[in-house]
Amino acid sequence: xxxxxxxxxxxxxxxxxxxxxxxxxxxxxxxxxxxxxxxxxxxxxxxxxxxxxxxxxxxxxxxxxxxxxxxxxxxxxxxxxxxxxxxxxxxxxxxxxxxxxxxxxxxxxxxxxxxxxxxxxxxxxxxxxxxxxxxxxxxxxxxxxxxxxxxxxxxxxxxxxxxxxxxxxxxxxxxxxxxxxxxxxxxxxxxxxxxxxxxxxxxxxxxxxxxxxxxxxxxxxxxxxxxxxxxxxxxxxxxxxxxxxxxxxxxxxxxxxxxxxxxxxxxxxxxxxxxxxxxxxxxxxxxxxxxxxxxxxxxxxxxxxxxxxxxxxxxxxxxxxxxxxxxxxxxxxxxxxxxxxxxxxxxxxxxxxxxxxxxxxxxxxxxxxxxxxxxxxxxxxxxxxxxxxxxxxxxxxxxxxxxxxxxxxxxxxxxxxxxxxxxxxxxxxxxxxxxxx
Numbered sequence: 098x099x100x101x102x103x104x105x106x107x108x109x110x111x112x113x114x115x116x117x118x119x120x121x122x123x124x125x126x127x128x129x130x131x132x133x134x135x136x137x138x139x140x141x142x143x144x145x146x147x148x149x150x151x152x153x154x155x156x157x158x159x160x161x162x163x164x165x166x167x168x169x170x171x172x173x174x175x176x177x178x179x180x181x182x183x184x185x186x187x188x189x190x191x192x193x194x195x196x197x198x199x200x201x202x203x204x205x206x207x208x209x210x211x212x213x214x215x216x217x218x219x220x221x222x223x224x225x226x227x228x229x230x231x232x233x234x235x236x237x238x239x240x241x242x243x244x245x246x247x248x249x250x251x252x253x254x255x256x257x258x259x260x261x262x263x264x265x266x267x268x269x270x271x272x273x274x275x276x277x278x279x280x281x282x283x284x285x286x287x288x289x290x291x292x293x294x295x296x297x298x299x300x301x302x303x304x305x306x307x308x309x310x311x312x313x314x315x316x317x318x319x320x321x322x323x324x325x326x327x328x329x330x331x332x333x334x335x336x337x338x339x340x341x342x343x344x345x346x347x348x349x350x351x352x353x354x355x356x357x358x359x360x361x362x363x364x365x366x367x368x369x370x371x372x373x374x375x376x377x378x379x380x381x382x383x384x385x386x387x388x389x390x391x392x393x394x395x396x397x398x399x400x401x402x403x404x405x406x407x408x409x410x411x412x413x414x415x416x417x418x419x420x421x422x423x424x425x426x427x428x429x430x431x432x433x434x435x436x437x438x439x440x441x442x443x444x445x446x447x448x449x450x451x452x453x454x455x456x457x458x459x460x461x462x463x464x465x466x467x468x469x470x471x472x473x474x475x476x477x478x479x480x481x482x483x484x485x486x487x488x489x490x491x492x493x494x495x496x497x498x499x500x501x502x503x504x505x506x507x508x509x510x511x512x513x514x515x516x517x518x519x520x521x522x523x524x525x526x527x528x529x530x531x532x533x534x
Contacts, residue, residue, distance in 0.1 A: 100255060101257070101290070103223050104188060104223050104257070105294050109294065111134070111136055111298070113188040113295075115128075115131045115139070115188070115191075115295075116138075116141065117140045117141065117190070117191050118141045118190060118212050118215075119193040119194040119195075120142040120144075120148070120151060121142075122158055122267060122371070123193040124140065124194075125156075126160050126274040127191060127263075127274055129169065129175065130274050131299050133169065134298055135174075136174070138176075139176055139187060140175065141177070145179050147177070148179050151166070151170065151175070151177035152176060154166055155167075159267060159268065160267060160269075160273060181216075182219055183219075184215070184220070185219040185221060188223065189225040190216055190224070190226055190227070191229050192209065192212050192213065192230060193230060193263065194209060196208065196230045196231055198378055198379075202378045202382075203382050204233055204379050204382055206236060206240065208230070209228065209232060209236065210240060210244070213228075213244045217244050217247055218248075220250055220256055222255045223256070224256045225257045225259070225288075225291050226241070226245060226256065226257070227258075227295075228310075229263045231372060231376050232314060232379060233318070233380065234383060235311055236260075237258065237259070237284065237310035237311075237314065238284060238310055242258055242284060252285070253284060257291045258283065259284065259288045259289060259291075259292035259310065260281075260283075260313045261281045261313060262313055262317030263317075264278075267436070268437065268438050274300070276302050278302040279296050279303070280305050280307060280316055280317075281296060281304060281305070281313065282306070282309050283309075289306050289307075315380075317376070318376050321373050321376040324373050325376075325377045325394070325397050326393060326394065327362040328363075328364075328397075329396070329400040329401050330362070331362045331363060333400050334364070335364035344533065345364060345533075346519045346522065349361055349362075363519070364404075364534055365404065365446070366404055366408045366446045366534070367401060367402070367405045367408075367449060368435075368444070369435020369442070369443065369446050369447075371443050374398075374444050375444065377394045380394065381394050405446045405449035405450045405453060406449075407534075408450055408494070409454055412515055413457070416491060416513065419491075421491055423454070423458065425458060426459050426492065427459075427489060428459045429462045429463075429481075429494070430464070430496045431494065431497065431502060431507070432447065432464075432496045432497020432498070432499055433465045433480065433497065434465060437498045437518075438501075440467040442465075442471050445497075446496075447497065448473055450496060451473060462490070464481050464482070465497065466502075467499065487510050492511075492512065493511040493512075493513065493514050495516045495518050495520045495521070496517055498518035502520065504524050505524050505525070505526065508524050508530055509526065509530075514532060515532045516532065516533050519533060519534070521533075
């Protein structure tokens with residue numbers, strides 16, 4: 098029996114032991130789904146607090162159900178560790194680590210490189226390695242494969258390597274890890290077949306195989322670049338509509354009535370999260386290797402990066418109508434999370450808004466029912482109680498449109514109300530007090 102046949106047999110009869118490197122927003126839900134599918138799963142993370150919480154059955158990710166996690170841990174299906182030697186005991190390992198940008202908006206794949214090096218120390222025959230971290234096309238074959246082959250084992254014969262991009266949308270009620278379609282591209286056809294077999298045994302969504310890791314890597318970047326550019330377009334429309342005295346939200350609702358050729362995107366105070374603001378710049382960096390300048394992507398980035406400043410400029414103008422300066426005014430921001438109804442504030446545009454407001458001398462307070470405390474420029478900030486601050490604030494700005502806010506009451510009580518998310522669209526009374534993006 099070949100290595101491929103032995104591994105597929107283990108995967109199909111659920112005797113394969115599964116490893117997951119990185120227990121964050123991608124890794125933990127994936128580990129849970131694999132354990133629910135009947136596999137024994139070992140998760141790894143460098144943060145001992147996360148490992149301790151998992152082993153205690155305590156969840157820290159919004160898309161993971163507490164009872165499910167606790168049940169899997171108690172049944173011995175899911176454990177976590179900070180010891181990388183666990184790799185020697187697994188048959189497959191998925192790498193789900195961060196891929197941030199540096200200060201110059203260039204890819205930082207150090208987490209991927211270091212994780213791959215650690216896997217390589219314990220790599221053994223009949224093993225599958227899958228990279229899930231979003232990265233530039235070529236990473237799997239040009240970076241990960243050579244590192245793993247330093248072990249003396251050959252990819253496609255002794256071990257198998259594939260790329261399968263994560264598709265996690267925190268807070269999405271309809272599509273979770275379990276039912277979201279998955280794309281898989283292996284270094285060799287055997288690599289693709291084995292990785293696809295694993296995901297078909299775990300997930301309900303369609304498993305689409307592509308010809309190479311590069312195709313899968315580019316596919317993921319296309320997804321988020323598509324969103325980045327369309328959001329930039331509608332943000333630019335919002336800026337222009339503001340100057341022309343047109344309600345951009347009404348324009349979008351009207352455009353949505355066309356049953357073909359239009360997909361609605363919405364403006365806002367800027368982009369947040371780990372994917373859309375970052376991933377397109379992985380492609381712009383890689384494109385330089387091929388003597389190509391991705392002009393549209395970079396222009397879109399400039400527009401989206403401007404939105405926090407646009408919010409501050411509008412707030413300043415609104416305060417001017419009340420004969421108040423931004424300097425010294427008390428500004429209450431509603432929401433620090435990058436999107437509604439979640440506790441994730443990674444890359445949140447609200448952090449840039451806070452920075453620019455403080456530079457102008459404003460007294461900035463933040464309320465977020467999902468984020469009780471957050472880190473900003475090296476300091477810990479506690480979010481305030483809405484009831485204690487709303488009446489005293491010089492301006493209230495909706496920066497995250499959490500569903501739990503009583504916008505009718507907030508509009509009524511606020512001295513000035515500025516809505517960057519159209520969260521107050523259903524407010525009936527005091528509509529004359531609503532100022533929109």
